[in-house]
Amino acid sequence: MYKIIVLAKQVPDTRNVGKDAMKADGTVNRAALPAIFNPEDLNALELALEIKDRYPGTRITLLTMGPVRAAEILREGMYRGADAGVLLTDKAFAGSDTLATSYALSCAIRKIGEFDLILAGRQAIDGDTAQVGPQVAEKLGIPQITYAEEIISLVEKTIRVKRRLERGFELVECPLPVLITAHSTAPECRPRNAKRLMKYKRATTLSERHSASDDYLASHLEKSYLAITEWCAKDVNSDLVQLGLGGSPTKVRQVENIVFQAKESKVLTAGDADIEWLMQELITQHTIG
């Protein structure tokens, strides 16, 4: 039986950026991008769920920092098998870079208390930075295993993990507690479970309940598992100076649209004459040959 915390982020779906993703002034039109569960965080959740399959009684807590609507991914995770969700939300977090984010997350993890394993995605697709995992590990003073593809074994307090490297792999062993980041080649996350969907459909955070009807709230009083934990900066005893824009060493100086220099191109057909002409041209120019 293990206590596992999974770090997950709600991100704009930058993989399917449409034409309307950029506004005329060159800024990003966030509203045009659907918000999704960061893909590699789903791989992280699956690695946690596999451990839970092997060791029933294992408890998985999903932790996310973001705006109130980020509770959507907590519910999504609960439909797929997570036991509880924690939303960390506060204006004080706005503008956090990876260092301020990992500080806030590490405070929330301390507040959650005991854990054996923390699982995160390798990187979030909104920035592709891959920094928050290792930074959280450093803040908590625990080792890290990045780019996990498979958990080979977990016996008592020792874990063996296969890591995916650029040109190969590595098998490493480490004592718990440890933070592991999941690579996209780790198993895909299982789909929602119909029973869990019914059970957790109405799970909400305090902010969401503020705007709910009375009988909705009545159902909540009976079922405590429907309450998603919501914490602000003060709840997790964080030092305000280390949060948000002020707590971020990196600042964005400038953002620019990308413009490529168009060339004057010569258009050819697939006909034999055109192709032969081009190959002769390339040979005479000494570009090839």
Next chain:
Amino acid sequence: MNNVCVYCEFEEGRIQDVSFELLTKGRSLANQLNCKLEALVLGEGLAGIENEISKYGVDTVYIADDKRLYPYTTLPHTAVAVGLFKETKPQIVLMGATSIGRDLGPRISSSLTSGLTADCTNLEIGEYEDKKAGRTYEHLLYQIRPAFGGNIVATIVNPDNRPQMATVREGVMKKEIISETHKAKVIRPDINQYLREEDLVVKIIERQVESSKINLKNSSVIIAGGYGVGSKENFNLLYELAHTLGAEVGASRAAVDAGFTDKERQIGQTGITVRPKLYIACGISGQIQHIAGMQDSAMVISINNDANAPINKLADYVIQGNLENIIPKMIRYYKKNIK
């Protein structure tokens, strides 16, 4: 003190190319800042390594040769780098955006509470005006990188915290030997003052790393295939053309994701950056993230059956039609006309 330092990655008996590329960039930054260029090499079996590194114009190289530092594991490398940086106080630290650099960089940055920007595509020196605080900073490192899936470019600065840290992918910077005879000063720090027993908890049980067989970056002609190639079998056409021309085969991410070819061949923002004499794009539409990795090619030929494919705008020659017909003709007419 306050120099530019490059963490040099040592793997399979050699310093990785990306480190030489960063040393070259680091040399030019150090010249602009009027400071020294330092290199840090951690590993085992490093005899003579300073000679390889010196050539890139390094002033001081820190070498720690110890079996606890090879193969790379996070905690020992972090402990030594952090310990050393606390004493040498570099203003800039650069490392490769590799499996190692992206594991180590954030750990060091968290430990030193310094800002780190991943995957920079350019590094420059410049000033920064903090309007709110009414303060201007001079000689900061501009860390320039694509953001939001590559649709915009952001310039990031770290005004107050040091070191200013950045990772850069292989191929993005050019490597250049400054002088074959230049000799760097060698310092061999005693790592026992930094390493603790707890840093050795992660054990490597097995490790298989191959050195790359594909040499895209140094090929003067690249035949790149995209999703439009259609299948793994059709990629054989590209290998054949490459073989005929003495070229190397690259790919778009869509082609890699579809399983037509290996990830190692991917060109672009999340792949490798290339600058060949000739780039032949076959069935590649030319999305911004792909163009980011090939826009400096001297000449571009696009083979596409869509006259409006965005890549055509960058091309010197556009061949309109199906690549299945065109590539065999290129092979035929090259063979016919050569010599």
